[in-house]
Amino acid sequence: MQTIDPVAxxxxxxxxxxxxxxxxxxxxxxxxxxxxxxxxxxxxxxxGETLAVLGRSGTGKSVLLRLVIGLExxxxxxxxxxxxxxxxxxxxxxxxxxxxxGFLFQHAALYDSLTVEQxxxxxxxxxxxxxxxxxxxxxxxxxxxxxxxxxxxxxxxSDISGGMQKRVGLxxxxxxxxxILLLDEPTAGLDPIxxxxxxxxxxxxxxxxxMASIVVTHDLHSAKTIADRLALLNEGxxxxxxxxxxxxxxxxEFVREFLRHS
Amino acid sequence: xxxxSNSLAGMNSQVQGQRIHLVSPPKSAMAPINGxxxxxxxxxxxxxxxxxxxxxxxxxxxxxFRQLDEIGSKSLPLVALAGGATGVVLSLEARYSLTRFGxxxxxxxxxxxSVIHETGPIITGLVVSGRAGAGIGAxxxxxxxxxxxxxxxxxxVNPYRLLAATRILACILMLPLLTLxxxxxxxxxxxxxxxxxxPLSLHQFINAGFNGATFNDFLPPTFKTAFFGLIIGSxxxxxxxxxxxxxxxxxxxxxxxxxxxxxFVILADVVLVKLIIILFP
Numbered sequence: 066m067q068t069i070d071p072v073a074x075x076x077x078x079x080x081x082x083x084x085x086x087x088x089x090x091x092x093x094x095x096x097x098x099x100x101x102x103x104x105x106x107x108x109x110x111x112x113g114e115t116l117a118v119l120g121r122s123g124t125g126k127s128v129l130l131r132l133v134i135g136l137e138x139x140x141x142x143x144x145x146x147x148x149x150x151x152x153x154x155x156x157x158x159x160x161x162x163x164x165x166x167g168f169l170f171q172h173a174a175l176y177d178s179l180t181v182e183q184x185x186x187x188x189x190x191x192x193x194x195x196x197x198x199x200x201x202x203x204x205x206x207x208x209x210x211x212x213x214x215x216x217x218x219x220x221x222x223s224d225i226s227g228g229m230q231k232r233v234g235l236x237x238x239x240x241x242x243x244x245i246l247l248l249d250e251p252t253a254g255l256d257p258i259x260x261x262x263x264x265x266x267x268x269x270x271x272x273x274x275x276m277a278s279i280v281v282t283h284d285l286h287s288a289k290t291i292a293d294r295l296a297l298l299n300e301g302x303x304x305x306x307x308x309x310x311x312x313x314x315x316x317x318e319f320v321r322e323f324l325r326h327s
Numbered sequence: 328x329x330x331x332s333n334s335l336a337g338m339n340s341q342v343q344g345q346r347i348h349l350v351s352p353p354k355s356a357m358a359p360i361n362g363x364x365x366x367x368x369x370x371x372x373x374x375x376x377x378x379x380x381x382x383x384x385x386x387x388x389x390x391x392f393r394q395l396d397e398i399g400s401k402s403l404p405l406v407a408l409a410g411g412a413t414g415v416v417l418s419l420e421a422r423y424s425l426t427r428f429g430x431x432x433x434x435x436x437x438x439x440x441s442v443i444h445e446t447g448p449i450i451t452g453l454v455v456s457g458r459a460g461a462g463i464g465a466x467x468x469x470x471x472x473x474x475x476x477x478x479x480x481x482x483x484v485n486p487y488r489l490l491a492a493t494r495i496l497a498c499i500l501m502l503p504l505l506t507l508x509x510x511x512x513x514x515x516x517x518x519x520x521x522x523x524x525x526p527l528s529l530h531q532f533i534n535a536g537f538n539g540a541t542f543n544d545f546l547p548p549t550f551k552t553a554f555f556g557l558i559i560g561s562x563x564x565x566x567x568x569x570x571x572x573x574x575x576x577x578x579x580x581x582x583x584x585x586x587x588x589x590x591f592v593i594l595a596d597v598v599l600v601k602l603i604i605i606l607f608p
Contacts, residue, residue: 136477156376156485157383163483170481174474188482191385237482 086145087112087245087277088133093142095128102128104301105142112244115271115278117292119285119323124298126281127171130247133279134168135159146245164192167238167276171250173230175222181233182218185209188240208236212266228259232266239270246270246278252287264290285327297323373487373565377495380488387489394497398459402505409454410509413446414438414516422524432535435527438517439536444548447510449596452555454509455502456588460563463494464584467567468577476568491568495560502556506549543607551599555592562588 086109095103102125110116118126131137133144135151143150146162154162175184185205189196196204209218212232222230231251238246251267252260264287271278271291282288288295289309296306297320305312305320312320421437467490470476479486518532563584570580 131477134481136480156380156480156487160483160485163481166481168478168481170474170478172474174478176475176478177469177473188484191482191484194385237478241483 086110087147088279089145089148090129090133091143091145093129093132093144094140095125095132095137096140102301103132103139106298106301106303107142108296108303108306110245110277110279112277113271113275114294115267115280115292117280117282117288117295118298119283119288119295120298121323122283125301126283126298127249129298130168130249130279130281134163134166134247164241165243166245166247167241167243169231169234169238169246169248169251171253173222173227173234175230175233175237177222180219180221181209181214181225184222184233185236185240188237192241204240205236208239209233211239211270212236213262226259228255228263231255231263235263235266235270239274242274244274244276246274246276248278248280248282250282250284251280252282252284260284260287263287267291283327285324369569370561370565373491373568374561376487377491377561377564380485381492381496383488385488387493390489390493391496394493395501397462398455398494398497399501399504402455402458402501403508405458406451406454406505406509407512409450410442410447410512411516413450413509414442414513415520417441417446417513418517418520422521434521435518435532435536436538438521439514439540440544442513442517443510443540443545445596445600447513448506448548448552448555449592450513451502451506451509451552452559452592452596453589455498455505455556456559456563456592457585459498460559460584460588461581463560463563464567465577465581467491467564468570468580471568471570472573472576486568491560491564494564495557498556498560499553500556502552502559503549506552510549547603547607551596551603554595554599558591558595559588562591 089109091107093103093106094101106125106129108116108118118129120126128137132139133146135144135154139152143152145151146166149162151159151162175181176187179187182202182205185208186201189201189204193201193204206218209215209232212235214229214232214236217225217229222233225233235248235251248267251263255263267278267280268291270276278291280288280292292309294307295309295312297304297312299319305315305317312324315321417438418434421434421441422431425431425434425437467476470479470490476486476490479489514536518527518529521527521532522529566580566584566587570576572579
């Protein structure tokens, strides 16, 4: 079992870990007004590894993902993607890094004026300009097949179920063949069968694409299924980081309470 | 005795509280002023980002053409109708006034100059700020609250380039063209209204109306609407992309887009009319 106390971590060691990893965050602080959301988070995820970030609602799990992809700026601390600190990069410079990252939003965030097919084609249209129309159509269908969608390509996002929207969102996130995948509550709001299907899908994609993944969830069962390591957040800090077994063996009161209620 | 020390110590006292108020206004009084300057500051930063994104490749031509259609073609019927109605009203009002002062022969010129100098441009600006301003504000606000703008950014696409620059540029390009349509409909309906009262051919109306008119009467007022387009597009995109707070936020963004862009179009018109008079005498 490994309990993390941010104060006790050697700064040089953390920087080295963060720089060597696919995703490395170090001593991350973030506040919104007077509300302190993240209070010194340090994590690292390597290629081929899945980290599940768990915690109560409002503990800053989604904010952490938004900081990793640069949608929010940290108050202090650093976010390194493949060893490159993304602080201070312009939107276009950040774009070059984001092309190697896929992001599944909590509510899928599909473009409601585009069809399912056009949603998946969106990143390809902008970043694979040399692709012919037929190549692009083939690639879109391949991506949709990969997430288990064989029909309904011409439907609008509002005409498909929440589970389907998540699948389309996942296909869009995979369009540019990222090597980092960020999933924000992939099973939230889904029935147990759909949630299980999404978990299986994430596992399959992980196996096939060998990406570094961070999955934010408060579904412990899902986290246990898809993640190699789990990090539990409370009050903006990592309370514990380790395998599910290590969490189970923890004698930290918050960890025991979280597991008891999950 | 009223000393510095007791003035600070006695802040609860009503009399001393009032004195302190004069030196340092309370936060509540400063909030609207701070908010006003903050809004302009944020608008400036937003506009700088849009300009920087607009002049660097890749250029979003496909989205620009879609917006030209959305803002231009789809506003055309409304602008034409408003222009035509203005022509009718101008014609009726001017006829009544000029006849009273014995200057009925100036009627075609009064209509032509009113329409091309001021009514056509300002009516177009206000109609487009109502239709396109609300549309842009609501669309972008809805995208913002449903994280679609974040999804654009996460897909490594610059939202200032794709969403804002294209809409602002489309407004700039389409406003002068829509103004031409409003002018045309206004003049046409002005003539029709006159012709219904007393016989007057279109040829006579145009000859009398445009007698002595130069390009300076026509081009500057028409092209000033490109500036109205800049205002409408910028404010609507800015209000939409900074929205917070669900459906209520979307409503607020649409309303504020229309109100602010209409207000700034009118204010800009005051300045531009004066500038045109100075630069194109």
